[in-house]
Amino acid sequence: MAQSAKLKLMEAEDISILLIEDAVGDATAITKALHHGETLYSFKVHREPTLAEGLNFLAGHTVHAVLLDLGLPDAAALTALNVLHNRFPELPIVIISGYSNIERVHEALSNGAQEFLIKGECSGATIRQSIYQAIARKKIALAYQRGDKL
DSSP: OHHHHHHHHOOOSEEEEEEEOSOHHHHHHHHHHHHSSOOSSEEEEEEESSHHHHHHHHHHOOOSEEEEOSEETTEETTHHHHHHHHHOTTSOEEEEESOOOHHHHHHHHHTTOSEEEETTSOOHHHHHHHHHHHHHHHHHHHHHHHTOOO
């Protein structure tokens, strides 16, 4: 039963991720972590260093989820999340940030993020699991909004 539910939630063999991260070192570490270890799916990661470039990419491409840094040069704190969520409300967003302030975590989760990870404190398995959960949660929430039976 769990296997069939998982297949319904995750039909693609590859998961396409947009990583919006300005720090090259952090982007490289996150990308390597996603590809390291056992995984149910392979990840295709596209990186953009600014919110503006990420939005431009999303205008012409489809992704399964976004990994979003909150310290971007063109969008401070939760501005990037708010803009991204308002433009693409059906897109699962996982915050990956160097800031671990509990108020910021709560605010991000209250404003459209499905997950909040702290850079340097999560393994590749944790990042992958957070992406899986974010996609599944968003699909369930959208189905509920449409009135679909689960």
